[in-house]
Amino acid sequence: MSNNELQTICIRCPIGCHLTVKRENGEIVVSGNNCPRGAEYGKQEFTNPMRTITAVYKLKNGGTICVRTNKAVEKVKYFEILREIHSAPEPKNPKYGDTFISNVYNTGADVIITAVNKDED
Amino acid sequence: MICTQVLIIGGGPGGLAAAHGVASVGANCLILERDNRLGGILNQCIHNGFGLHRFNEELTGPEYAHRWIDIISTNPHINAKLNCFVTEIQRTQDGFLTTAMSADGLLEVESKAVILTTGCRERAAGSILLGGTRPSGIYTAGCAQKFINIEGKSVGKKAAILGSGDIGLIMARRLICEGTEVVGIYEIMPASGGLARNITQCVRDFNIPLHLSTTVTRVAGRDRLEGIFVAPVNEKLQPVYELEKFVPCDTLLLSVGLLPENEILSKFGLEWTPATNSFAVDEFFMTDCEGLFLAGNVLHVNDLVDNVSSEGEFAGTSAGRYALGELSKGAERVEIGHDEHIKYTAPKYIHLDHEGTAQISFRVSKNYKKVIIKAFSGGKEVSRKPCPAVTAGEMQTLIIDKSKLIDGLYLEVEVL
Structure with missing residues (x-):
């Protein structure tokens, strides 16, 4: 919340309303939206935007594990979460769907494995 | 020699769904895939946003592929061969003879029908007349995506991106997350062709400079790229x-x-359609050649994988029925007409057989607020779809009940 005003495009539907979000007398005011969903999106983006994070974990012997958070997490924690993923110990026998990290960076979200890319033989 | 009723070339999202479609009508099929696993380009698209229409969930690319592989892997009608590169398709008296290179040597496949679901490849430096030297460090976005996401390699320390389509935007975010500095994204057009969500979540979230109406004029460097020259463009898209x-x-x-x-x-010798850089098909996704089908990105570039899957599945059911001798197309075939607001339709042709439904995909030529998309036949409206907004980057679809067709089919966009 470092800025007093946010200009953004609503992504809740294909119309793509250009939103302006401001804090006026302690109230968060969204303008430019055509529906209540736009107001909700604008407020969320202004106060605490949420993102699903996807990342790649490099395996020591080549190849990767692809992962994602199993729900959206606070955007402000993006790089801390990435750091925790990148510095995690290498799992012994990683498999699709396994939990890679539980409760990553205390967000309540788990990081799950979406793909294992190992060089075959 | 292998015999199958339907041969599917390419085991990405289009081919996987096509196999499901073939099997659903009781025919058998073989998928030939050139990579060492199924899933195609989905395997390297680790970002989320796939499958919202199909599975009502936001999956990553590999997860979306996994779902489909699970669906087809237990089906006794479906076989797949990996590491096979198709080199030739020939028409024979009662079907097709396809030749492929495989780990076991030359492979020949006889089939009643062939579905091509080979997708797209990227335009590279050679096709955009990029000036300057030829150092290392210049990649197509998808090639870099494969190096980073699948092989775990780094492509460089300081990167620029030419083009702001979705792949470029998504790779900008991936580079930042892997510790590569992104100096800027350069887009020759006055607006990005990417989805609004990617502008927000890939560009703005990471404060990446997006330079519109700007292009890369030439590159410099002897062994490794040392830098690029950029310039704004005028209204004719010529660099200043x-x-x-x-x-x-x-x-x-x-x-x-x-x-x-x-x-x-x-x-x-199939009919070419310049608007899609591919061949014309009818509503069964069949080309001018009997028994030869196209679906997914090899037919026209889609923006959502869900659309590729639904096209593949429909082409699969058509090809399966054709191979079983159950697809009759005796009726007259007419070209689907459209007004100037529509760039192209896929399929291009439709039959007046009055049976079943047809799904017509198309793109509008520019962005519009509030429109009604209408379809007419014999002067009567046969389908309509009101849209709060349509963009040129976003594929539209319209379902046509073929029993309502009188003489032809004409699509119109009424701008409100």
Whole structure:
């Protein structure tokens, strides 16, 4: 919340309303939206935007594990979460769907494995 | 020699769904895939946003592929061969003879029908006349995506991106997350062709400079890229060289469009449609050649994988029925007409057989607020779809009940 005003495009539907979000007398005011969903999106983006994070974990012997958070997490924690993923110990026998990290960076979200890319033989 | 009723070339999202479609009508099929696993380009698209329509969930690319592989892997009608590169397709008296290179040597496949689901390849430096030297460090965005996401390699320390389509935007975010500095994204057009969500979540979230109406004029560097020259463009999209400047970087990603990979059909003499860089098909996804089908990105570049899957599945059911001798197309075939607001339709043709439904995909020529898309036949409206907004980057679809067709089919966009 470092800025007093946010200009953004609503992504809740294909119309793509250009939103302006401001804090006026302690109230968060969204303008430019055509529906209540736009107001909700604008407020969320202004106060605490949420993102699903996807990342790649490099395996020591080549190849990767692809992962994602199993729900959206606070955007402000993006790089801390990435750091925790990148510095995690290498799992012994990683498999699709396994939990890679539980409760990553205390967000309540788990990081799950979406793909294992190992060089075959 | 292998015999199958339907041969599917390409085991990406289109091919997987096509196999499901073939099997659903009781025919058998074989998928030939050139990579060492199924899933195609989905395997390297680790970002989320796939499957919202199909599975009502936001999955990553590999997860979406996994779902489909699970669906088809237990089906006794479906076989797949990996590490097979198809080199030729020939028409025979009662079907097709396809030749492929495989780990076991030359492979020949006899089939009643062939479905091509080979997708697209990226336009590279050679196809955009990129000036300057030829150092290392210049990649197509998808090539860099494979190096980073699948092989765990780094492509460079300081990167620029030419083109702001979705792949370019998504790779900008991936580079940042892997510790590569992104100096800027350069887009020759006055607006990005990417989805609004990617502008927000890939560009703005990471404060990446997006330079519109700007292009890369040439590159510099002997062994490794040392930098690029960029310049704003005028209304005719020509660079203003007086304003050219040098931007140091060791990596350049190109996200400058996709081309359907369909050259293997060039000798069939099929009707070419310049708007899609591919061949014309009818509502069964069949080309002018009986028994030869196209679906997914090899037919026209889609923006959602869910659409590729639904096209593949429909082409699969058509090809399966054709192979079983259950697809009759005796009725007259007419070209689908449209007004100037529509760029092209896929399929291009429809039959007046009055049976079943047809799904018509198309793109509008520019962005519009509030429109009604209408379809007419014999002067009567046969389908309509009101849209709060349509954009040129977003595929539209319209379902046509073929029993309502009288003489032809004409699509119109009424701008409100």
